[in-house]
Amino acid sequence: MDETLRILNLENERQRESLRSFLLRFSFALDEVDFAVVLLDHGEIVASSCKRKNVLKFFAIDPAYQNQGLSQKLLTEVTYRMFEEGYDHSFVFTPLFNREIFKSLGYDDVVSTDEVVLMEKGPETIGGYIRRLDEIYGLSDKENGAIVMNGNPFTLGHQYLIETAAKSVQQLLLFVVEEDASSFPFHDRFRMFQEGTNHVNNVILIPSGRYIISQATFPNYFLRDLQNSFEIYATLDVTIFGKWFKKLNITKRFVGEEPLDPMTNQYNETMKRILPDYGIELVVIPRVSNDQGIISASIVRRLLKEDKWDEVKKYVPASTFEYLENATEVIDELKKHDRKH
Amino acid sequence: MRIEKPAQAGTLESNDIYVQILPNPREEIEIRLKSVVMLQFGKQIRQVAMQTLNEKGITSCILNLEDKGALDYTIRARIESAVERSLC
Numbered sequence: 001m002d003e004t005l006r007i008l009n010l011e012n013e014r015q016r017e018s019l020r021s022f023l024l025r026f027s028f029a030l031d032e033v034d035f036a037v038v039l040l041d042h043g044e045i046v047a048s049s050c051k052r053k054n055v056l057k058f059f060a061i062d063p064a065y066q067n068q069g070l071s072q073k074l075l076t077e078v079t080y081r082m083f084e085e086g087y088d089h090s091f092v093f094t095p096l097f098n099r100e101i102f103k104s105l106g107y108d109d110v111v112s113t114d115e116v117v118l119m120e121k122g123p124e125t126i127g128g129y130i131r132r133l134d135e136i137y138g139l140s141d142k143e144n145g146a147i148v149m150n151g152n153p154f155t156l157g158h159q160y161l162i163e164t165a166a167k168s169v170q171q172l173l174l175f176v177v178e179e180d181a182s183s184f185p186f187h188d189r190f191r192m193f194q195e196g197t198n199h200v201n202n203v204i205l206i207p208s209g210r211y212i213i214s215q216a217t218f219p220n221y222f223l224r225d226l227q228n229s230f231e232i233y234a235t236l237d238v239t240i241f242g243k244w245f246k247k248l249n250i251t252k253r254f255v256g257e258e259p260l261d262p263m264t265n266q267y268n269e270t271m272k273r274i275l276p277d278y279g280i281e282l283v284v285i286p287r288v289s290n291d292q293g294i295i296s297a298s299i300v301r302r303l304l305k306e307d308k309w310d311e312v313k314k315y316v317p318a319s320t321f322e323y324l325e326n327a328t329e330v331i332d333e334l335k336k337h338d339r340k341h
Numbered sequence: 342m343r344i345e346k347p348a349q350a351g352t353l354e355s356n357d358i359y360v361q362i363l364p365n366p367r368e369e370i371e372i373r374l375k376s377v378v379m380l381q382f383g384k385q386i387r388q389v390a391m392q393t394l395n396e397k398g399i400t401s402c403i404l405n406l407e408d409k410g411a412l413d414y415t416i417r418a419r420i421e422s423a424v425e426r427s428l429c
Contacts, residue, residue, distance in 0.1 A: 076352040
């Protein structure tokens, strides 16, 4: 055997294509990765490992080449790259049958489903993270409700949901999605939440961190129809919440009713199915409307693109409006791209 | 001498050791070891690591070691490489 290790140039369409067709054999659909290393035998890919940021994925070895220490070679390369990029923590998202390989390389389970496992390695893993949250905020002393929001941007709908939820629990933990996959950057969204919930006394704002709706819990991964692969991530994400965040004495999780977006609706259905197993009740709160209909952040983004500022006013609290008036750069960017979030 | 710049050496392959060296804000040497032979050789690996750092004149760093059953001179060589990469 005569293998060559090669770091692929992902800009090169031909190299990308050869990786894509190799991964197809494992039912993996190549998506956004920022690093890919492969082993070649006579010019053909026989093993691969990729990453995006600190998330390792698309680890695959041709069955004929297994048990020869190739996985260690590949993973050394990925580990080197992550270290060079300054990450001290990494995730791997992989089918269940690879669990032992990663366990032997020092990865621990975050959660697993029947098919896939999310594992991690680093100075702080999820158990330590949850304990630290508890120490910083003193959370488990109270009976908590939780709500996870993106707020892209923060609307009267978010405000209503928070006010309503806060009334029915001793303390409401508001996790603001930290992953920057949205038009409005995390820092700005967090500030809008702070200003828009100042009047609600029992709310604690917490950055959502790496374990709630993040790059790791929602990687695009499997081929098959989109619906099915989304279901896998949603299950993973919600199971993390049930298994680990429950330790913060969370008894209720709140969501807004979702009549518009099928993905969000499916995520809500997944919570309804899984959370009760962990002793968390899912509470669905009806959406609030104005004279134009249901309030949603996506409508606000559309109105901003169309420069309909008088309309925007009907959807957002004064604090958000003030922010938006000064957020020229973000809104210019919003107008340029036709992104969904 | 304190380590200022992160560096790495070695591999995750069998009979090797993967080494990361990092600045330590606490101004001391901290060795974090994971090994497949922790029970039998954990103490000895730490000794070799500490001795190597001493010889290199390092007084402050975090040293992450992931040992896959490396022999003493491999451990020594990998740590030396990491230190030299950090200092250059």
